[in-house]
Amino acid sequence: MSQLSVAGNTELELGCSVTGSIDGKFDDGYLITVNLGSGQLKGVLYHIPDAFHEPRNTQTSDVSSRRHRRRSRLSLHDPSRPRSNRSGYNFFFAEHYGRLKPLHRGQEKIITKKIGHMWNNLTGAEKQVYQEKGLKDKERYKTEMLEYRNSYVQHV
Secondary structure (H helix, E strand, O other), X not given: OOEEEEOOOEEEEOOOOOEEEXXXXXXXXXXXXXXXXXXXXXXXXXXXXXXXXXXXXXHHHHHHHHHHHHHHHHHOOOOOOOXXXXXXXXXXXXXXXXHHOOOOOOOHHHHHHHHHHHHHOOOHHHHHHHHHHHHHHHHHHHHHHHHHHHHHHHHO
């Protein structure tokens, strides 16, 4: 049998009883103090959660099924459905993004910030041009959706 020597030359054998106290608790374990003869040991008792014992391939199959579900939802999208309306900012962004992209390759975050600052610095009259484009696009979307819904009802 294995033996453990503790301060004060007390020898303990494997499987012997000791006394102690629980000083604290956390998710899967305890902070403890154990009395061994005249000495004290402070430590951690930890229980390994069941999640660590699961085979890894079951976790990856969950991820792939989630991805599959997401793809299947996308495939349910009707291609004949009208595209959503764009705001005035969307028109402004598209116009300036094409111009700034060659200057800042691979730096989309910088491009986006620059365009946002440019938009915020426009005068009311300059913004109005883009906002009118947005309103026209909103009207387009409304009329196309009415036609789409009417054709959908007729097919059902």
